[in-house]
Amino acid sequence: MLKTMNQKVSIFLILLAVGYLYAAYNLKKYPYVPVDADAVPKVLGYLLIGLAIILFFDKSSETEEDKEKRDVPKKEIPIMLGVGGFIFLYIFLLEILGFVVTSALFIFGCSLFLGYSRHVMNAVVSIMVPGVLYVTFTYLLNIILPQGILPF
């Protein structure tokens, strides 16, 4: 039934709009307010449904270039997920280990994972960049980054 990518996307958008509208209809209402907090969200929800329906019946065909864009080599998907995992780990450890240690580990590990083979340069950059950023933010700009396990 869903032949084109546009049709698949439009179904997703309709579901998103329905969820949004459900939440909009459940917003708290106040009397004596000419335009309440739910007014604009309701308009937006219905507008998205309308646009999604137009997209569903959109007959413009995809070009080869468009299809190529979606064509991600299968071997790259685990790599992208791996980088996503690295980011998750970074966010989780940022306030525990501190900015300098987490960032150094991230830059070295992520670059290595992506195939960077100049290990000495990788190590130098991994230590220098977070170090310079930390000193600049914390001591010069007074923006305190997580200190973590380091004593300074």
Place this chain on the structure above:
Amino acid sequence: MGAMEGIAQGFQVAFSLQGILFVLIGVIAGTLIGMMPGLGPISAIAIMIPVTYGMEASVALIMMAGVYYGAVFGGSTSSILLNAPGISGTVASSFDGYPMAQRGEAGKALAIAAISSFVGGTVSVVLLMLFAPMLSQVAVSFGPAQYFALMFLGLTAISSLSDGSTTKALITATIGFMTATIGLDGQTGTSRFTFNNPNLMEGIDFLVIALGLFAIAEVCFLIIKRKDTSLSDQGDIGSLRLSKEDFKEMRGPMTRQSFLGFLLGVLPGAGATIASFIGYISEKRIAKNPEKFGKGSIKGLAAPETANNAATSGAFVPLLSLGIPGSGTTAVMLGALLVLGIQPGPLLVQESPDVFWGIIASMYIGNIFLLILNLPLIPYIAKILKISRPLLISLVIIFSLIGVYSISFNTFDLYVLLFFGVVGYFMRILNFPAAPFILAFILGGMMEQSMRQALTASGGDVMALISDPVSISLYVVSALSFIVPLIRTRKNRPAA
């Protein structure tokens, strides 16, 4: 003291040895701070306020002007080189600046940005000198109804921000507007779409969305193309030299956007972001080859860069004439002026003409120094592109993450950044343009608030939105900006 005497005195201070030295320090510090992830002119000025303690007011202000222009230019470099706009005013610069950098013209792109910024900034300073008192009266006459009409005009431009399907552009704009509704409602205090998560109460910060949709989404493509060494193997980052044809192409957008950007900057709340988007869109609308926009067009880069700089000077009109800061940056600037013992307002030009004209002269000098200093630095700045892809990917991620963390100090926002990165990636592979999302996110929230304020003030009378000449004129321009491109497209369509 007359205006001419005041101007002469202002320039005398700015051109003194001390003045030149401090503007130099200001421009360098501003550029470096502006290049830092998440830090724009607001942070740059705020950071430099303590440095000015004990300084002579006129010299301190000269340094501040340097910091201001330096920070705006610094923000443009990360937009152009990495597709990672650090502040909202430079998002539109990435639309054509990044494609130029990708095809090996990073030097040229940065030179165009520097020159356009200089022209926009300089022309608007002259306009500021001439029209500051008069324009401030017009600016304060803008009420919620007029703002609603202005935001509406901005939103009609959405179709111009997409090369492909208008439906897709409208869908992303709608979702951008929906995203802007997350958080506490400004009028009733209702918590909207927060799912009782306290981290969402204040809504989602612009930077989280901009870095997610642009920088993190770009990282996904860099991962796929990480073995492609075509860019880093290039012997040079391209020449900085602009040809006669390049200047010819820049001339129109620079002239038009200097004026338009300035006028938009005068309006409190409109500012550099709206000016840069409207600048980009209006140039695309009138261009002979609009299809070149978004693919590294010189006009597409010159327009937003000119407009955002012109708007930053325009924002000084209400500040200096009325003492009302119209933007975040001028609010911090007001703080800086107060720290220096200067009270901006209607009496400033009469009571302290030396300070009034000194500020304006220092902005002019700041612009000149920015150009002189930054043009020779461009080859070094653009070397970022020659960094090996795997290392560049890691660094862009770290810069984006820390840029977001430094404004919220909350790891929740980092997860949201990652989420918008994934959304941005899927939007790109499915041909949904990201620019309308950003535009609607920025304008949508303001538009909703303006509309509701206007309707509350009028007791729910919808006619309040269309009852005055300014609003009607803005709606007419909105209608024209929507209809004219449609007619042009139909005319250009080959007969079947």
